[in-house]
Amino acid sequence: MALIPATILTGFLGAGKTTLLKRLLEESHGQKIAVIENEFGEENIDKDLLVTQSEEQIYQMSNGCVCCTIREDLRQALQLLAAKKRQGLLDFDRVVIETTGLADPGPVAQTFFMDDEVAENYLLDSIITVVDAKHATQQLNDRQEVRQQIGFADQIFISKADLVSEPEVHELQHRLKHMNPRAPQKVVHFGQVNLNEVFDLRGFNLNAKLDIDPDFLKEDEHAHHDHDHVHGEDCGHGAHCTDPSHDHGHAHGHDHAHHHRYDDDVKSFVFRSDRPFDAARLEDFLGGVVNVFGPKMLRYKGVLAMQGTERKVVFQGVHQLMGSDLGPEWKADEKRESKMVFIGIDLPQDILRKGLEQCLV
Known part of the structure; x- marks a missing residue:
């Protein structure tokens, strides 16, 4: 069945x-x-x-x-x-x-x-x-x-x-x-x-073939670089936007003030790199992170470039449960870039960032 x-x-x-x-x-x-x-x-x-x-x-x-x-x-x-x-x-x-x-x-x-x-x-x-x-x-x-x-x-x-x-x-x-x-x-x-x-979104395939999300961390409707609430060092807003119509240098005339410093404990943290990962080091690091911080890690997902494979590696998880799978091959004209997003409660961004950087080749 x-x-x-x-x-x-x-x-x-x-x-x-x-x-x-x-x-x-x-x-x-x-x-x-x-x-x-x-x-x-x-x-x-x-x-x-x-x-x-x-x-x-x-x-x-x-x-x-x-x-x-x-x-x-x-x-x-x-x-x-x-x-x-x-x-x-x-x-x-x-x-x-x-x-x-x-x-x-x-x-x-x-x-x-x-x-x-x-x-x-x-x-x-x-x-x-x-x-x-x-x-x-x-x-x-x-x-x-x-x-x-x-x-x-x-x-x-x-x-x-x-x-x-x-x-x-x-x-x-x-x-x-x-x-x-x-x-x-x-x-x-x-x-x-x-x-x-609502249905067949395939947002949660931990143990099956994982689809690559084409809108992964797509820029939202407005650029937010000029707003003065803190996103963290690299929240992903604007960082991946290639639309020339988005002028990131000025406000878009919103009369709604984005000056609130949201103090939500649930935050997202994005990591990107155009250097490939060492698979063994990354597995060890993520395993340790999940053991320590798993209860606070709500969702995490990534499309990764790994040393030694011509295929994308897709991983995602919830709390301590983590799964990965091989995705399609990188295209010849495609930029080999790892993109990861972590969503959790008071996640230690510095530890995550430094640890992930040490897993790069």
Whole structure:
């Protein structure tokens, strides 16, 4: 049986997760989706979507989808759904896990790699984070789990943007980009999103062939070099921009002031080098870093040039779980450059930078 793709849907209380999920379930896309809801969540899928209820808390929905309410353990819920699919008792194409608003997505993601039975049946596709534009600034200031939800995201949807001014939305987007430059952002209205922006993003293939992200650390919409909040020595903003229309030397006339010094503990750190890595030294260093700082490392990813191979090496990880794979060959006219991004809580940038430089040939 082919691996079942799974998507984690997260976001703080009232951000709009259930609204987004309902839209996905009600669209006529022909896909059968199994939804796993944590029953301690602040909202449940509307009961009018549900047709039957079994003792195992698995609901059949009117559109052919399935809803499973977790009473105990996510691992058990996933195993139960996979078993029923194998036995022909349930028919579904993919799984969406809606976390509680207070959840740290890390342990949810780790379930897919730590448990052999789950790993044999499922492929974690991506983590989707919904952000409430109206309350996000205060939540980011006050709640660690909100900052973690941003750090883990493969795709960020900003809801309720109509309740705040355009400059406030821009300010929020800039802050989110500073925390997680690898997750595309999109402002959505009442959960209206295209399916291809939610499913098959392949943001989390630790143990499968990893795709190279063509927009890896792509310059965001505006250059931010002139703003006086601190990004760190090399945050990636502007550093990789080749668009001649971006004049990095002046402000773009934003009346929204980017003068806030965000003191978020979740930050991104980018490392680049056009010198190749020594594979053994890099493996030793990253292994040590993950052992020491793993709990604070939310997501990390890289496309690397290695000595002794003509192919790109792709690696990524979550907390202490790290995987790598060989990618395509470097093209003859392509610049061989390693690019790595680390997203985590109070990561020691100096240690990372110096250690990585010592792994270069």
